[in-house]
Amino acid sequence: MNISKFIFVAIILIITSSVFGQTVRWYSDDQVNQGQQLFKHKCAKCHGVNAEGEPDWRETDDKGEYPPPPLNGQAYARQHTLDQLRQQIQVGSNIVDGEMPSFKNKLSATDIDAVIAFFQSKWTEAIYKSWQTRQLLSATNHLKVSEEPKQHLGTYWLKQHLSGAKVTPGEPMKTPVKGIREVKVNDDYLYLSEDGRYAFTGHMIDLSVGSDLTVINQALETKKLLQRYSSKDMLVYPAQGKEKTQLTIFTDTSCSYCRKMHKEVPQLQSEGVTVQFIPYPRRGLNGKGYAELNSIWCSEDPEQALSTYIEEMVLPDITGTCKKAGAVDAGYLLGNSLGISGTPFLVLQNGERIKGYKKASNVISKINTPLEGM
Ligand code: HEC
Known part of the structure; x- marks a missing residue:
């Protein structure tokens, strides 16, 4: 095992801090400068050059x-x-002839953040601080109750710093260490102090037995989530002879490494592995993969259709009603909740994840070396 894994606390990330008295703001000076120009051209005629608004705005x-x-x-x-601010600027007034225009096609997400940075730079320390506290409170609420997705400052901060992070909402899990909770970011974990203010990255290792709790937790969580997917919606290639184990593969036929992975299936089957596929259109619900996967999953004999497609790149003709309607959408949702960032994506029977294409022999050797302490 990698020695660095023994170091539980790798980096301390301060989600929001008031170091040195002044509140640290979420934006940079560059963003403010860029925002000032944009504001002047796009917003000032209504909201005023310094964002002061109309005097009788009430x-x-x-x-x-x-x-x-x-x-x-x-x-x-x-x-x-x-x-919410971003949304207001993107969408504008909902009222048909409301005065706040929509900037959806006029400003990019970066531009919108810049204009917000600009007008927030006009906020006094006290106002900014109370705004931030409000956000933090909602962030901490969010840590305590599990409910529908909520964006908060912590999430925003994480996105900025962990490049494109997808933070899975929900209640952070307890860990064996008192006061430390675990939250999922992409398909990784982050450890948080009870108030959600401090975050740690890295793996939590139980040194008494040498097991990597982070990996084990992830595997257990993955296994649990996989059970949400109806086995009737999977395409199954049974093991030859006695089944030793099952392997689940998230696939997108429009991805060439997925097609390569499919070619390993016969060998896996011959080694006693039942391979089951879940569709995961990595480009979302209107990409090429989505259409392909739907026609395969909806065909008369989907297993055959999938194999044919891999061999000949020919999609089946769809006749009659789809027996697995909704299977692709459900696969997409499941993949997202697992934080899948690419395909193929393999899950062993114990929930252990393998990212990307692997030769059958490598998959087998992984299957034969279960996680320590699991
Ligand atoms: C044509 C005039 C006009 C322009 C241009 C305009 N706004 Fe507005 N904006 C309004 C009006 C009017 C409202 C309030 C009424 C409403 O919400 O419909 C508003 C509301 C808002 C709000 C909500 C404020 C609150 O207190 O809830 C934000 C944020 C905002 N504008 C930002 C911007 C930004 C940023 C720009 C430039 C990118 C911009 N607006 C350009 C007229 C404008």
């Missing part, structure tokens, strides 16, 4: 509409989370 005008409010911290903007 009163509706002749048409019964509210004038542009200040965004400099004096009005309601500070009651919205970062994501």
Whole structure:
């Protein structure tokens, strides 16, 4: 085992901090400067050059509409989370002839963050701090109750720092270490202090037995999540002779390494492995993979259709009703909740994950060396 794995706490990440008295803001000076230019051209005619808004912003005008409010911290903007602000700018007023235009196709996500940075730079320390506390509170609430996805500052921070991280919402799991909880980021784990303020990356090892609790937890969680997928919706290639184990593969036929992986199936079967496929359209629900997977899964004999496609790249003709309707969508949702970032993605019977294409012989040797302490 890698020695670095024995170091439980690798880096301390401070989600939000008030080091040196001043609150650390989420944006950089560059973002403020960039935002200032954009604001001048796109927003200032209504919200004012310094985001001061119309003086009578509290009163509706002749048409019964509210004038542009200040965004400099004096009005309601500070009651919205970062994501709500982004949304307001993207979507604009929902009212048909409302005055706040939609910037969906006019500003990129980076631009929108920059304009927000600009007007937030007008917020006093006290206003910013209370905004941040509000966000942190919602972040900590979120740590205590599991409910539908909620974005919060911590998530935003993580996204910024852990490049494109997908933070899985829900209740962070308890760990054997008092006060330390575990949260899933992409398909990895992050450890959090009870208040959600400090985060640690790395693996938690039980030195008394030498087991990597992080990997074991992940495997158990994966195994549990896999049970949500109906076995009727999988395409199954049974083991030859007595079944030794099962291997689940998330596949997207539009990915060449997935097709390569399929070619390993006969060898796996001959070694006593039952291989079952779950469709995972890695580009989402309107990409090429989605269409392909649907026509395969919906065909009369999907196992045959899948094999034919791998060999000849010919998709089946669809006739009649789809017996596995919804299988691809369900596979996509499951894959996302597992934090899959690419295909193929393999899961052993004990829940252990293998990313990417592997030769049958490598998969077999992994199967033959179970996790320590599991
Ligand atoms: C044509 C005028 C106009 C322009 C241009 C405009 N806004 Fe607005 N904006 C409004 C009005 C009016 C409202 C309030 C009424 C509403 O929500 O419909 C508003 C509301 C908002 C809010 C919600 C504030 C709150 O207190 O809830 C935000 C945030 C916002 N604008 C940001 C921007 C940004 C950023 C830009 C430039 C990219 C921009 N607006 C450009 C008119 C405008």
